[in-house]
Amino acid sequence: MARHMKIAAAQLGPLCLTDSREAAVKRLVALxxxxxxxxxxxxxxxxxxxxxxxxxxxxxxxxxxxxxxFEAAMPSAATQPLFDEGKRLGVGFYLGYGELIAADDRIRRxxxxxxxxxxxxxxxxxxxxxxxxxxxxxxxxxFQHLEKKYFEVGDLGFRVWRFMDTITGMLICNDRRWPxxxxxxxxxxxxxxxxxxxxxxxxxxxxxxxxLRVHHHLIMAQSMAFxxxxxxxxxxxxxxEDGFRMFGHSLIVAPSGEIAAKSTTEQDEVIxxxxxxxxxxxxxxxxxxFAAHRRPEHYRLIVERVGAEVTPAN
Ligand code: CDT
Numbered sequence: 001m002a003r004h005m006k007i008a009a010a011q012l013g014p015l016c017l018t019d020s021r022e023a024a025v026k027r028l029v030a031l032x033x034x035x036x037x038x039x040x041x042x043x044x045x046x047x048x049x050x051x052x053x054x055x056x057x058x059x060x061x062x063x064x065x066x067x068x069x070f071e072a073a074m075p076s077a078a079t080q081p082l083f084d085e086g087k088r089l090g091v092g093f094y095l096g097y098g099e100l101i102a103a104d105d106r107i108r109r110x111x112x113x114x115x116x117x118x119x120x121x122x123x124x125x126x127x128x129x130x131x132x133x134x135x136x137x138x139x140x141x142x143f144q145h146l147e148k149k150y151f152e153v154g155d156l157g158f159r160v161w162r163f164m165d166t167i168t169g170m171l172i173c174n175d176r177r178w179p180x181x182x183x184x185x186x187x188x189x190x191x192x193x194x195x196x197x198x199x200x201x202x203x204x205x206x207x208x209x210x211x212l213r214v215h216h217h218l219i220m221a222q223s224m225a226f227x228x229x230x231x232x233x234x235x236x237x238x239x240x241e242d243g244f245r246m247f248g249h250s251l252i253v254a255p256s257g258e259i260a261a262k263s264t265t266e267q268d269e270v271i272x273x274x275x276x277x278x279x280x281x282x283x284x285x286x287x288x289x290f291a292a293h294r295r296p297e298h299y300r301l302i303v304e305r306v307g308a309e310v311t312p313a314n
Pocket of ligand 1: 173175197198204
C-alpha cells in the first residue's frame with residue numbers, strides 16, 4: 001500500500017523588529033494547531049521563523065543581535081511551547097532559526113533548521129550552506145542582505161534522515177536556487193525536502209519586476225521536485241516587515257513537478273496536502289534511475305570548479 005503523509009506549509013506573515021520570540025512562538029503554535037486540524041502530521045515553518053528577517057538591517061551591537069535574533073539553546077524556555085504542542089498533537093516539524101554556539105573559545109553563528117519528531121525530539125539539524133547577499137554595509141541601498149555578515153557557511157553538509165516513515169532532507173531559502181543541493185539530497189534517497197524561505201519582493205542588486213521573481217521561485221521549485229523525484233515543501237515568511245515586502249507563494253510540489261498546493265496570501269496561512277510518498281517510484285525506476293543513467297565521470301567540473309571560466313574546446 002502506498003505511503004501517505006499529510007504535510008503542511010505553515011506560512012508566517014510579517015514579524016516586525018519589535019516582536020518578541022514569545023509572540024512569534026505563539027503564532028507558530030496557532031499555525032501548528034490549524035495544520036493539525038487539517039490533518040497534517042508534518043508542519044514546515046519558515047527560515048528564521050522567530051524574528052523579523054534581521055539581515056536586512058546593518059546592526060553594530062553584536063551582543064544585542066545575539067540576544068534578540070540568535071538561539072543559544074533549542075528548545076529554550078521561549079520555544080518549548082512549540083515542542084510541547086507538537087508532542088501533544090503528535091506532529092513533527094521543521095523550524096528555521098538563528099543558531100549561536102560557543103565552540104573552541106569562539107562564538108559561531110549559523111542560519112539553521114531542525115527536524116523535530118512527533119515525540120518532540122530533535123532528530124536532525126541543517127546549517128544553511130548557500131548564504132546570499134553581502135558582508136559589507138551598503139548605505140546607499142534601500143535595504144541590506146547581510147547573511148554573509150551574520151552567519152558562517154554551514155558545516156553539516158546536505159543530509160537526509162529517516163523521518164516519520166519517509167526519507168527527508170532539509171534546505172534553507174537560497175539553497176533552492178542551486179540544483180547541486182537537491183541532487184546531493186536525492187543521491188541519499190530523499191523523498192521529501194523541507195525548506196523555509198524569506199525572499200524580498202524587490203531585487204536589491206538590479207531592477208526586476210516582482211512577478212519575475214515569483215516566476216523564478218515557481219519554476220525552480222517545480223523543476224527541482226521533478227528532476228529529483230521528490231516532494232518539495234517550501235514555506236515563506238512574507239508580507240511587509242518593517243516596511244519591506246517579501247513574497248509568499250508557499251508551495252507543496254509533487255515529484256511530477258505539479259504544484260499540489262500554494263498559499264494565496266502574504267499572512268499567516270496554512271496549506272496542506274496528502275502526499276503519496278511512493279508517487280515517485282515509477283520515475284525513479286525509469287527516467288530518473290540514477291544508477292542506470294547518471295554519468296558522473298562527465299560531471300567532474302561541478303566539484304572541481306566554483307566560478308565559470310571560459311574554456312572553449314577550439
Ligand atoms: N533568505 C534568502 O536566502 N533570500 C534570498 C534572497 C536573495 S537576494 C540577495 C533568496 O534566494 O531568496
